[in-house]
Amino acid sequence: MASLHLKGRLWVLQRDGELISDIDTDMIFHNQYLAITDISKMGQYSFDNLNGFKDFAQLAKPGDMILAGDNFGSGSSRQQAVDCFRCLGVTAIIARSYGAIYKRNAINSAFPVITMQDAKASDFKHLEVVVLDMDKGILGEKKAESMSGVQKDIFFAGGLFEYAETLK
Amino acid sequence: MGRTLIEKIIIAHGGGECTGGDVVWMDIDNRSARDFAGANVVGNLEKYGGDSPIDDPDKTFFTFDCNVPANTIPYATNQHRIRLYAREKNLKIWDVNAGIGSHVVIEEGLGKPGTTTIGTDSHLNIMGSVGAFGQGMGDVDTAFAFKSGKVWFQVPNSVRVTLKGMPAPGTEAKDVALAMLKEFGSHTLLGKSVEVCGEWTDQASLSDCITFSSLGTEMGAIIILLAPNQNVLDAFGMKKEEAIYADADATYEKEYVLDISNLEPHLAAPPNPHNVHPVSEYKETAVDGVFIGSCTNGTYEDMAYAAKLLKGRKVADGVMLKVVPATRKTWTRLLHEGLLADLFDAGAIVSNAGCGGCASGQIGMTGLQEIQVSTSNRNFTGKQGKGDTYLAGIGTAVASAVFGRIATVHELEEV
Numbered sequence: 001m002a003s004l005h006l007k008g009r010l011w012v013l014q015r016d017g018e019l020i021s022d023i024d025t026d027m028i029f030h031n032q033y034l035a036i037t038d039i040s041k042m043g044q045y046s047f048d049n050l051n052g053f054k055d056f057a058q059l060a061k062p063g064d065m066i067l068a069g070d071n072f073g074s075g076s077s078r079q080q081a082v083d084c085f086r087c088l089g090v091t092a093i094i095a096r097s098y099g100a101i102y103k104r105n106a107i108n109s110a111f112p113v114i115t116m117q118d119a120k121a122s123d124f125k126h127l128e129v130v131v132l133d134m135d136k137g138i139l140g141e142k143k144a145e146s147m148s149g150v151q152k153d154i155f156f157a158g159g160l161f162e163y164a165e166t167l168k
Numbered sequence: 169m170g171r172t173l174i175e176k177i178i179i180a181h182g183g184g185e186c187t188g189g190d191v192v193w194m195d196i197d198n199r200s201a202r203d204f205a206g207a208n209v210v211g212n213l214e215k216y217g218g219d220s221p222i223d224d225p226d227k228t229f230f231t232f233d234c235n236v237p238a239n240t241i242p243y244a245t246n247q248h249r250i251r252l253y254a255r256e257k258n259l260k261i262w263d264v265n266a267g268i269g270s271h272v273v274i275e276e277g278l279g280k281p282g283t284t285t286i287g288t289d290s291h292l293n294i295m296g297s298v299g300a301f302g303q304g305m306g307d308v309d310t311a312f313a314f315k316s317g318k319v320w321f322q323v324p325n326s327v328r329v330t331l332k333g334m335p336a337p338g339t340e341a342k343d344v345a346l347a348m349l350k351e352f353g354s355h356t357l358l359g360k361s362v363e364v365c366g367e368w369t370d371q372a373s374l375s376d377c378i379t380f381s382s383l384g385t386e387m388g389a390i391i392i393l394l395a396p397n398q399n400v401l402d403a404f405g406m407k408k409e410e411a412i413y414a415d416a417d418a419t420y421e422k423e424y425v426l427d428i429s430n431l432e433p434h435l436a437a438p439p440n441p442h443n444v445h446p447v448s449e450y451k452e453t454a455v456d457g458v459f460i461g462s463c464t465n466g467t468y469e470d471m472a473y474a475a476k477l478l479k480g481r482k483v484a485d486g487v488m489l490k491v492v493p494a495t496r497k498t499w500t501r502l503l504h505e506g507l508l509a510d511l512f513d514a515g516a517i518v519s520n521a522g523c524g525g526c527a528s529g530q531i532g533m534t535g536l537q538e539i540q541v542s543t544s545n546r547n548f549t550g551k552q553g554k555g556d557t558y559l560a561g562i563g564t565a566v567a568s569a570v571f572g573r574i575a576t577v578h579e580l581e582e583v
Contacts, residue, residue, distance in 0.1 A: 077306060100359075101306070108308055108319075149443035150320040160308065161216035164316040168220075 002110070002156055003105025004135040004147065006091045008063035010128055014121035015052060018070035019096065023050060028073065028081040042080050043087030065132060067119060067139075069095065073102025082106045092132055094119065094139055107151050108160040116144035169314045170417035172326035173393045176303045176363040177412050181284050184317075188325035188361075188421065196227075198278050199313040200287035202269050203232040204527075207246035209288065212311035223317035226256050229260040231269025231287075232398035233528040234527045236520065239339050253399040267495030267521030268463050270294045270302070274378070275497055276343070280519040281411035286313050291463050293547070297381035297393040298400050299372070299411055305389070310418050318438050324361040324390040331366030333429025341376035342465060342543065342561035344368060345383040346434040348465075350444035351426050358388035360421070363414060368428060374403045375469035382464040383545055385440040433576055435541075436559040439549050447564050450574040457488040457540040458569040459525040459552070460516075460562065466494030466524070467509045470562050475507035477566040479578060483515035484572030490531045491516045492524030515569075541568045 013020045014034050027050040029042065036042055044115050047056040047074040066085070072083060072095035085093070092112040106113040112134055123142055124130065138148030147155065157163035170181065175187060183192040203208040204518050211541075213221040222228055247264070250513050254261045256278045262272050269502035270292055272280035281299040285292060288310050295302025307318065335344060348364075362384065372380065377394050382390035393399075396411045417518050418552050433447045462476050471493050483489045491511055511518055519531045519535045526544050534540050534555025547557035560568070563577030570580060 098522045104306070104309070108312075150193060153193075154320075159213075160312050161218075161315070164312060165218065167316055167318075 002158070004133065004152070006063075006112070006132040006134070007067065008065050008091055008129065009022050009032050009058070009061065010124050010126075010130045011056070011064060011066045012121055012124050012126040013050075013053060013066060013068045014126070017121055019067065019121045021069035021096070022071045022074055023068055024075035024079040024099075025073060025078050025102065026075060029078060029084045029166050034078060034080065036048045036080065037085045039087050041096075042084040046084040046088060057088065060090060061102060064088075064090050065092045065094065065130070066090060067124060069119070070097045073106075074099035077101045077105065078110070079105055080108070082109055084109055092134070094132070094144060107154055108114070110155045110157070110159045112147070112155065114139070114144050116142065170419060171414035172361065172418045172420065173299065173363055173395065173412065173414040174301065174326060174391065175415065177282060177284065177325055178321070180282065180412060181301075186323050188323050191320060193318050193320050194284065195318055196286050196289075196313050197271055197283040198285035199228045199310070199317070200232050200269055200273070201245050201250075201310050202234060202313075203230075203236070203243060203250065203309075204234040205236075205288035205310070206230055206250045208307035209311045209314065212308055213376045215316060215317050216508070217311070221315050222259065223315060223514045225258050227317070229262065230254055230312050231262045231266065232264045233266075233268045233523045235530060236522040237263035238417050239530070245569065254398075255531050261273065265496055265520065267493070267498070268466065268523055269399070270463055271378070271466065271494040274298065275495055277404060281400065281406060282469070283499060286310065286319055289377055290448060291382055291385055293384050293389070293391040294378060294382045294463055296379035296384060297394040298404070299394060299396040299413070301314075301391065315536065324359055324579040325430075326361045326363060326418070327422045327424065328420040329362060329364045329424045331364060331368050331428055331573065332425055332427045334367055335431035338563060339431050339433055340561035340563060341379035343431060343434050344428055345380045346436055346444045346559070347426065347431055349383060349387060349436065349583040350434065351443045352387055353385065354388045355517055362387070362389045362392045363420070364392055364394055370397050372397065373399050373469060375467040378467060379464055379470070380501055383441070386545055390498050418443065433561060433564050435564060436547055438547055438556045438558070441547060441559060446562065447574060447576045450558070453574040454539060455487060455541055455568045455573055456538045456555070457490065457492045457534065458565050459492075459531070459540060459542040459544065460565050461490075461492030461494065461524040462493065462526055462542075462544035463523070464545040466492065466498070466561055468498040470543070471502055471511075472507055473504070473562050474566050475510040477563065477577070478514035478516070478570075481514055481570050481580070481583065483513055487569055487572050488532075489514070489516040489569040491518045492531055496521045541565050541574065
């Protein structure tokens with residue numbers, strides 16, 4: 001059963017002491033790989049177009065979480081930009097805000113995206129192990145937003161269409 | 169606590185006691201997909217829909233309006249894939265002869281005040297014109313609505329814009345919408361439910377309301393909601409008590425006042441819809457083509473106004489005037505009332521009903537350096553071809569076709 005309490009290493013996506021904002025879907029999963037539809041092949045390309053983090057896919061471990069700035073996942077509607085993280089076993093993304101389509105795609109595929117409006121790079125050490133409570137909305141000791149009821153419904157069902165099955 | 173209009177519509181559709189910012193499940197009255205993305209909806213249903221992919225066939229339908237009849241093989245293939253699926257599942261299709269889906273939904277009385285409609289058309293928030301909820305969604309969410317009758321939605325915060333005064337004679341709903349784009353750009357209203365009120369909205373026709381709300385997408389708004397006035401109620405044969413209105417004590421995140429007193433005709437110059445200026449400043453611009461139609465300006469009233477202005481006049485030599493009525497019902501009226509002859513005799517090319525200029529070349533695209541005046545809603549580079557597109561109302565479009573340069577409707581009175 002999926003849990004609202006996660007523990008893992010936190011990738012702090014920062015540059016010059018600031019969380020990186022406007023990480024778009026081409027930086028997350030570049031359009032040259034869009035023909036890939038097999039989720040097990042997607043992970044290796046995660047962030048391979050994000051300066052400073054191009055080796056993310058080699059270094060990431062299952063259970064890792066990601067912290068970023070504003071407008072994470074802006075750009076196209078490609079589902080691969082969510083699925084590449086699921087492939088690697090990344091368990092959650094925490095960001096100050098999200099591109100609207102990205103947030104919808106992530107929630108619909110039961111991938112936790114948590115908003116933390118005043119997140120700062122200095123709040124955490126890169127790759128420190130932290131606890132994320134998605135029920136109360138706490139990352140480490142800092143306040144984040146909790147999952148909405150809708151997000152929990154889909155998260156526990158394992159996806160949007162899996163949730164539809166529970167409605168019968 | 170008073171509720172805004174969008175909150176009341178969502179609450180009436182199973183959203184619970186929600187307010188701006190809450191994420192809720194809501195019931196959808198009309199679940200639609202068009203030929204663009206519709207095939208992906210079918211694909212999702214085949215993959216994830218299980219044994220019962222359609223919640224309620226009577227509330228679920230397809231509308232073909234982007235490329236009608238299909239003039240590319242991928243579109244033809246997608247449309248026919250949808251047809252085969254719809255036949256199997258007993259779903260209604262408004263096929264290639266019907267016209268723009270959002271207009272059909274209004275015309276058929278499905279999208280009446282207070283209802284909820286979703287689909288794959290990014291201008292489905294046009295339903296705000298009748299005080300109803302509408303929203304364009306992706307193929308996954310649309311397929312989910314087909315299967316479950318629901319979508320999840322973050323209730324937007326509401327703002328209110330009061331329009332002060334009345335525009336000058338010869339100024340249309342399109343010009344009022346362009347005045348909104350000029351004032352607010354594409355960021356101020358981003359993500360908001362925008363309730364607009366004032367003397368102008370109180371007297372606007374259904375056609376005016378449709379034109380006005382259709383530009384909400386270009387303002388970045390979730391929806392532009394107009395409280396149904398008497399004209400709109402009459403169009404649906406409804407009484408005021410049957411529609412949904414905001415509470416008198418509703419609170420808004422922000423209130424704006426926009427003075428439209430004596431507003432003159434405006435246009436949006438390339439490269440985006442909020443690059444808005446008075447038409448009179450562009451009179452030197454030569455025009456190669458004019459498009460009249462789209463979900464923004466394709467109603468019977470729009471077409472009848474164009475026909476009235478063109479009657480006894482001629483399109484300038486070397487100018488293409490392309491006219492696409494929004495729906496087959498509009499087409500039928502124009503035909504039987506003789507207005508089609510006025511358009512045709514003036515030199516217009518009239519096509520079958522559909523999205524026309526905005527979609528993949530139903531009535532032709534613009535070439536590099538070609539200058540077009542269009543009554544549609546988007547002039548981004550490449551949207552309607554390689555040329556430069558100026559967005560304007562019917563009067564400006566007709567006058568520009570007659571003079572072969574950008575012109576105001578008032579200049580027509582001189583010829």
